[in-house]
Amino acid sequence: MKYMTTLLIINFIIISTGIGQITGKIETDAGKIKYKANTVVYIEHINGEFSPPEKNPVINQIGLKFVPHTLPVLKGSTVDFLNSDNVLHNVFSPDKCANKFNLGNWPRGEVRSHKYDNFGCESVLLCNVHPEMEAYVIVLQNPYFAVTDKEGNFNIENVPPGDYTLKVWNEKLKAKVEQITIPESGTIQINFKLIK
């Protein structure tokens, strides 16, 4: 057991010292530009165990919207849901993989939390007080992911060298899976096209 733990720590250190970088852009057809943003680009699997961050990721409910709209997290992460509006908000998810939770209603300034245990879960978040609100939590295996900005740009840093599968998640559209090789150092550039 001690041997295994030591191996894992060494493995994690090696992975952590990688300086590879993946940058790129998401493209869409003219009518689907709005889907460029909030798309998750992630490495499907990297050997090793990755612990969730000490500080919980936060989804803010502000201006009757979930911010961010898409939140990728590591398995075991607890997400804090903050209400910043002057109205009551609720958060629930009908997805089995997120244990179909409902956190009830709470006022401005308060936070309620939920832990995501299932790797691969693509869970929608809804507010039963404001049915138009919608957001997604994506549970991933490793921390090598990025969420695209408005223009569709993404940047994944400190990726250890190796051969990987790079995937894209979008709430509406799909993209081709890419096999990539991260060199000892340097940046690789890769673009994706989102299609129906």
Next chain:
Amino acid sequence: MKKKIATEVLVFIFLFSGINELFSIPAFSRKYKTSCVTCHSSFPKLNPFGEAFRYNGYKFPVNDEDNVKEEPIILGAEAYKMVWPKAVWPGSLPGTTPIAFRGRTGFTIGNEGDSLLFSEFGKPTLQLMASGVLSEGISFFIGAHLYEEGKMGNIDRFFIRFNNLFKNFLPEKSLNIRVGQFIPDIVPFASNHRGITNSAYAFNTYAPELGTGFVAGHVHGGGPFGIENFQLGAEASGIVKSRFRYVAGLVNGNGTEDDDNSFRDLYGRLSFKLGGMAFDGTFRDGVTDIETSITLGVFAYKGIKTINSYDIDFHRLGFDANIYLNKLNLVGGFITGSDGNQDKDKYNLFFTEANYAFYPWLTGLLRYEQANPKGKESAKQLVPHISALTVANVRLKLETRLDISDIKFNNLYFGLDFAF
């Protein structure tokens, strides 16, 4: 000299219209931020894309979402579908109130009796139209003549359309149902509501009781039967394999008035389009109204009317064709019918019409119609017409109606038609 006069007429039209300042903005134009000519060749006549738009529940037939520029108000996130029946199915509201207006007025010079010439400015007609989508699968259309030729008008169309029903089990677009008050979709391309002439299509409005005369327009109440009367009921329609379309309806049968019997009227239509844009908006060749295609249709209507407590069967049967040869659009149809058991109740009627787009803004039309009531003389008329779009939503029209049996100058109509 002739060329000079023609040029002056064109200059007058353009000056009159302020061509560079206006942009067409009725409800769908606003939603998609596109000109009227996307759907209309010369409004209100629909081009093939406009027909596909209508068949698709007032949405772009392909990739609608990509083309909507005016974001709708979301009444529920799409993921709420997963929660149903524990929550309301998600829907949407149009981003702005989807209302459009259409106004018409005209000036007529004509004969009164054999020789007396008269002229008259016509009373205007103001029409309101509201239409949009309430969710992916529900559309609505409301049309009202607010003011019609000097009188307060009526609601003419008021229906909800459920689109793409059972889409998990049936092919896409194969079943749509609309309920409410509408014009039966029997002969779509000869609709008076989507025609450019001031004279109504006798094909849609003629009944044997009219004898040698043609009725002027729609029947709002329970007057003479016409296949394009406004009716209360339900209608199913759908597109099969892109190029076949069916319509089947069940209506009260007494126009917009309460029915006079407990029988419902039935009607149906089958059509097939070869070439050009398919009914579902997919392409084979050509774009918008510049295409080569032929659409053939057959239709039937069977109803019962009650007169003095007697139930009387009546029916209509017919076929039609709509041909596009690039800028030339030829339309024709034949209808036969009977409003009772006696010879005097029977008739047949045919019409043929040519539309030619000299320019995208200038359309010429010539229509011939002949009604043959049994045992009576035929009624014939020839309708030459010119429409000029000064801008996409303002149309000037010049039309006359000639009685072929006794050719003489009947009237000359100058019209102005605009929508916003």
